[in-house]
Amino acid sequence: MKILIIHQNFPGQYKHLAPALAARGHQVVALTPKVDKPQTWKGVRLVPYRITGSSTKGIHPWLQDFETKVLRGQSCYDAALVLRERGFTPDVILAHHGWGESLFLKDVWPGARMGLYCELYHLTTEEFTRFDPEFDRKGTERDGLRIRLKNLNNRLHEEVMDAGISPTRFQASTFPETWQDRITVAHDGVDTDLVRPDPQARLDLDTGQVLTRDDEVITFINRNLEPYRGYHVFMRALPEILRRRPNAQIVLIGGDEVSYGAKAPDGKSWKQIFIDEVRAEISDADWARVHFLGRVPYERFLAMMQISRVHVYLTYPFVLSWSLLEAMSAECAILASDTAPVREALTEDETGRMVDFFDRAGLVDRLCELLDDGDARARLGRAAREHVRKTYDLTRVCLPRHVEWVESLPDLTPRPPRD
Template sequence: MNILFVHGNYPAQFVHLAKALAADGHRVVFLTGRKDPEVWPLTGVEVRRFELHREVSSEIHPYLIPMEQAVLQGQAVLRVLDVLAQEGFQPRLTFAHGGNGLSLFIRHLFPETRLIAYMEWWFRDETSHWCFPSYEFDQRLRTTMRNSIILQELEQCDVAVTPTSWQQQQFPKHYKDKIKVIFDGVDTSFFCPTPVKGELILNGLKCVQPLHIGENSLLLTYATRGMETLRGFPEFMRMLPPLLEALPNLEVVIAGDDRCVYSQAPDRADGSWKQALLEELGNRLDLGRVHFTGSLMYGEYQQMLNRSDLHVYFTRSYVTSWGLFQAAACGASLMVNRDPATNYVLKGDQAYWVDLDDPQHLVDCATKVLKSAPERRKNIKQSYLKSEWALGNCIASWVELINAQLKV
């Protein structure tokens, strides 16, 4: 059977499903806008790339910028699919990442394909305001228009999938039956409680030389795709001076990139929250004990989670990061802020819950937990991940959905 995946990134949320379907002997073609997909090869998966033929017009109405971007992406996808069709490729199933226009025109070329849209978010005022420093009336109207693309793709697909019930709740109620909940899956054979003996060695992309964390050091960790307000990066950084002063053997590791993925950059030339916070905190921050590693390879990231004496996950009301699920699977000691985006992931006693808008509470909680770390290390860690989010169960749910679509 011919199966098509379409995503702006690669392999992204489709990594496990694409691998599983290819392993079953199907011809799997993955169409992506990523420029370097070869850095992450998937056995049995054929990769094709699409490129936009031009940028968005500078003369277009500001509210319509995302819509023109979506049309350009839909056209770019269609041009590559037309080549595939001429080669004889006709997909029985198509999985498309929704919300950015990638699947807008697929039906015009492949009317018989069963189109499954992967939908992440529906923009609402009560959550969207966290993405902008100022959510004025004009920005609210722009955000409302952003949903037009999502609506188009929801209408065209045969069925949609979103990873969590929290995300499903964001969409209009009349789409609830069309949007199924299937999580991406955590590989619990990899992300699991694993003792780290001796020193921890990390060699992230931003490490000039390997970072060594001694086994007697206290370790506070934070990991993120982007250092930004939506993921509580400023609040985390502002915690550090009093913690470093109170705990002389504390080391801090911050894994991730100096960029904004979901929320707006600060109003400065470099657009960097990292640099803004370093300047704000100045010499109150002991940079000899605060380590920015950049992105980590999965093996080192898993070791970091297992070695961490306290792993911090902060977020505002938006899509919950994979990182929280992965840390829970490792049984990490977690400090998490109370929010609808986090409350459903962990039970009350599985995290140290904090108020992200109470700076003193953050410091007091972290200090207490870190001081007790040497004693807690004697305990055997257990995974906190719900079984429904384990990879095997998620793939089984995908297979059930696929079989139902093939019977239509």
């Protein structure tokens, strides 16, 4: 079978799937702007394409997002035409359509079956648009209009999507009913053989300090430190955590940019805004126990998980972070926000504990309870790892499901583009 994969940051979610398909004898080609010349990666032929054009100055802000997707879609279309001229006709197209790259590929190959990675559909309900009223913007009464336009890319893809795959039930549930019978729920998977507890793990800090399992380490991770992942809630709880836990070391991983939601005001970073907000409440001696690592290599992230005594995970109702499942796989005791995506992965007092996203006092209390109860931490950590190995294990559960899904796509009747 000939398979074409599209992802603006390849391999992205296809890191394991693409090589697995190649290893099974399929011809796998990936179109990506991340390489300058054709090359082979783990049996996958990488073909570069260049994004041409630029955003229009002064365009209506609601259209800016869609215009960037059209530019990517057109650029990918042009590259696909070249592939077709060279004799490549895929049986299956796999795409994370969130950046618009796959918008016009059915116009090139109407007979191909398109399988989309369905990460999220943007909803206009208050749970999504006003979950955290602190960050309401002016003109929020127009949010529904803006968000419906943001879904133009989703809606156009729905017309040509033959099948979809979504990592969680929560994420799949955000898509309209017209998508539901075509979406399979299967997580990307966690390498539980790699992400596992290690009593000998150590984390070397830039200060020269070394943290191990013998230390009381509280961990917190965002791709970028921002409100969508509860960074502001954690930081506002920090002065009281440090006061009540005089031996605790707080380790945070995350960048200074924005992955989700609005940018911070006045050209600042959300990271610095909330540091500035709480810093006066924290003594210099206590602040020395707070360690911002920024973005780190995976090995350092893994060491952080393996020495964590309690891992705090907070999120809006949104895409579930891989870091939660990886922390569970490392046998961390988890304290997480009681929000829909978390409830799918975590069961209260079985595989972790939960607290209301906005309950700062409750967060501190439940955190201290866990830190004081070694038996509970051990029980929760073991159960968390067992659950991840049973439900989210990469090689035994998730990757075989993804491969089976891809290999079933040729049996579908392809949906051609519509006028």
